[in-house]
Amino acid sequence: MNASPNRPKLAFWLETESQAACELGALVGYDAVILDMEHGTLDAIAADRLIPYAASLGLTVYSRVARAERVEIQHALDSGADGVILPQIRNAQHAAEACSYAKYPPLGTRGVGYSRTMKYAGTDDAFFAAENRRVACHPMIETPTALVEVRAIAALPTVDGLFIGPSDLSMTRGRGVFKATGDDRADVRTIAAAATSAKKIWAMPAPGGAMFSLARKLGADYVTVSDDLTALRAGLEAGFDVSRKAGKP
Helix, strand or coil, X not given: CCCCCCCCEEEEEECCCCHHHHHHHHHHCCCEEEEECCCCCCCHHHHHHHHHHHHHCCCEEEEECCCCCHHHHHHHHHCCCCEEEECCCCCHHHHHHHHHCCCCCCCCCCCCCCCHHXXXXXXXXXXXXXXXXXXXXXXXXXXXXXXXXXXXXXXXXXXXXXXXXXXXXXXXCCCCCCCCCHHHHHHHHHHHHHHHHCCCEEEEXXXXXXXXXXXXXXXXXXXXXXXXXXXXXXXXXXXHHHHHHHCCC
């Protein structure tokens, strides 16, 4: 992905099995798509179809897996995803276990399956080292205990970056719905600093101007700014507004 010097790379969430949304995202200039296996309606079969398609459009493809568990992580990576985003990480110990599933031994514990990444054939030792470099593993920081241990999580050798979950973090820290308060912004700064200190990248959702500006100021590598269903609603609302305005005398 290539961002301009003054902004992070732009990503969008894909909640449904929509090739058209991937195509439109690429056409308007997005850098990456994140398959939302946690909250969307995508399953492993849909992801296996969407990942090579989105990649063929020039999009970097991340999968936020449904659970930070071995099978979900390996399915996403064997289908060719450029990286995985791991939800609901509890602490550094949990991150160490979950992130190990994204890297082949000796770095991690990812199992060997002969899949798309190997062109459905045998391979050699060099492949595994290259795949460990290619694949990005981004645990989410969205629980209070993960926030407390964020520096230890960022320092893990199987971690390539951190992904902030501001909504869940706000809820689990007793602040209710995310409102980009001073405390919310302080959490973002803490996580960004931990990633930067470990020489790792970080990312976050930033659909509003204030959080996008903060993400840019703090050096986010990529941000999510929309999703396919929100974009669809916005388009339908725009059409509805046209009809409403046309009906006025």
